Amino acid sequence: xxxxxxxxxxxxxxxxGPRDGTAAPLVLIHGWTADxxxxxxxxxxxxxxxxxxxxxxxxxxxxxxxxxxxIAELAQDVTALLDxxxxxxxxxxxxxxxxxxxxxxxxxxxxxVERMVLVNSIGRMAYSRGRGLLMAxxxxxxxxxxxxxxxxRAFAPGxxxxxxxEYVRSSAGTPREVVMTLYGAMRAFDVLDRxxxxxxxxxxxxxxxxxxLPVGQMLRMAKAYPDAEVRIIxxxxxxxxxxxxELTAALDRFLTPGA
Numbered sequence: 001x002x003x004x005x006x007x008x009x010x011x012x013x014x015x016x017g018p019r020d021g022t023a024a025p026l027v028l029i030h031g032w033t034a035d036x037x038x039x040x041x042x043x044x045x046x047x048x049x050x051x052x053x054x055x056x057x058x059x060x061x062x063x064x065x066x067x068x069x070x071i072a073e074l075a076q077d078v079t080a081l082l083d084x085x086x087x088x089x090x091x092x093x094x095x096x097x098x099x100x101x102x103x104x105x106x107x108x109x110x111x112x113v114e115r116m117v118l119v120n121s122i123g124r125m126a127y128s129r130g131r132g133l134l135m136a137x138x139x140x141x142x143x144x145x146x147x148x149x150x151x152x153r154a155f156a157p158g159x160x161x162x163x164x165x166e167y168v169r170s171s172a173g174t175p176r177e178v179v180m181t182l183y184g185a186m187r188a189f190d191v192l193d194r195x196x197x198x199x200x201x202x203x204x205x206x207x208x209x210x211x212x213l214p215v216g217q218m219l220r221m222a223k224a225y226p227d228a229e230v231r232i233i234x235x236x237x238x239x240x241x242x243x244x245x246e247l248t249a250a251l252d253r254f255l256t257p258g259a
């Protein structure tokens with residue numbers, strides 16, 4: 001497993017697939033409390049024919065480090081890794097918080113982003129008064145209960161309970177400082193008024209049963225994009241693991257226009 005030291009963190013990453021292809025590399029960016037293995041199905045599918053880069057964000061998975069306070073700072077980590085790997089043009093594929101990072105990359109480095117895929121992600125966190133109070137109250141419960149409650153509700157009804165427990169245990173291994181700081185960073189994230197600047201073709205794939213980031217919020221965002229394609233799948237918030245084959249197929253169609 002290769003690693004890169006970046007601003008007080010050690011980032012674990014995978015860099016797979018051919019280097020001599022004409023297709024821009026895929027850069028797979030996971031969400032809050034997850035890790036790069038959320039993308040196992042997509043990596044296995046695409047790495048046989050194009051370059052695929054995926055990383056554990058700082059403080060997640062096998063990466064170390066903390067201290068980031070904003071989504072923009074996480075985007076800087078991704079940029080540092082891509083610079084190290086000499087990747088210029090690329091296609092960011094971001095899930096949830098990873099989609100927030102992807103949009104930030106598209107806004108700060110527009111010449112480097114060829115296309116973009118947002119999976120269960122939005123451009124602005126928006127809560128009703130009741131849900132906002134509930135989310136604020138959830139931070140007052142014990143840490144492990146806070147993590148468990150947020151991860152359990154991310155899956156659509158009927159997803160195997162033993163697998164949900166597996167993801168809860170994995171997420172609870174993320175350092176408390178990282179979890180809580182980035183929870184605040186997501187709540188503060190807001191680029192909705194700027195997404196009209198993102199002119200590259202963008203695929204938005206969302207779970208119909210997503211109650212973490214409801215599909216209606218994604219649809220409102222999609223209207224502001226100059227070139228957005230929407231795909232809604234019968235799943236919850238964790239599309240990469242709930243419906244991996246369907247997500248991969250949607251990516252395949254988007255990445256091979258005219259095929």
